[in-house]
Amino acid sequence: MSGLKLFHTTSGSVAEVAPRLAEREADVQDLVEAHMETMLGVRFLASEYSTGPLHGGRIDSLGLNENGASVVVEYRRATDAGVIHQGLFYLAWLMDHRDEFQRLVRDRLGSEAAGQILWSAPRVICVAGDFTRYDVHAVREHRRSIDLVRYRMYGDEYIALETVASVAGHATVPRRRQGAVRGSGAVPAGVLRELAEAVDEVLLGLGADVVPVHRKKYRAYQRLRNVACVPPAQQTKVLAYVRLLPKEVDLVPGFTRDVTGLGHHGSGDLEVQLRSERDLERAVDLFRLAYAAA
Incomplete structure (x- = not known):
């Protein structure tokens, strides 16, 4: 449960706005998809994207983040450990169907975006009413980049998103050595x-x-x-x-x-x-x- 408390102030009085979950999972999905770039930094590509008759599934949302990496977004109204595994399943499917994803990007965002897809950093974002400590531990055991994002609605006008866990994939990135910089003005x-x-x-x-x-x-x-x-x-x-x-x-x-x-x-x-x-x-x-x- 989120510890965030929201208060509405009017004429010197203060009233707490109680948090709530969405009535339907689709309410969260529709809201995020309509404002995905603002809320998640991801350009929206497709909703309920079919993985074909063999896999028999539908990806809740597909997108492309600001660095050009593919993003699978899965939603749950409340708490459901299956959301992580489902997101990873769909991401594996996506990496095996790169040509199909590239065509989707080309159709929606143009040839330039399709030619600059960053395949080395695919991402799963799980948006849910809450996560357990087991969920947070589970994402740390996977080799993929996963974000767990908790939502809460406040009244009819506000929604809060809180990153519960954000884990990078296991690709190694060389760290630069720490350097001391002295002086001011132009840099020699x-x-x-x-x-x-x-x-x-x-x-x-x-x-x-x-x-x-x-x-x-x-x-x-x-x-x-x-x-x-x-x-x-x-x-x-x-x-x-x-x-x-x-x-x-x-x-x-x-x-x-x-x-x-x-x-x-x-x-x-x-x-x-x-x-x-x-x-x-x-x-x-x-x-x-x-x-x-x-």
């Missing part, structure tokens, strides 16, 4: 690598559930959604595109910039420009806020 060529390594360490250190995802033109730091995306370092700085609304941040010329609607690699509407250890220290609070938002 010999120090730029150390600055990039320090940024990497800070982002990975935000939480055990931060997963590095490698794309050709950027490196994403993913929780349920991307926390930040970092392209290869430029000649004088390291750029990080962070999941924060620029209008909610005091923009500082030369340090932070609103890139909403501007083309760049990866996701994130706030650009953070890092040239020194001092810049990185200033950016830590922004990274933490983005981690909470992801």
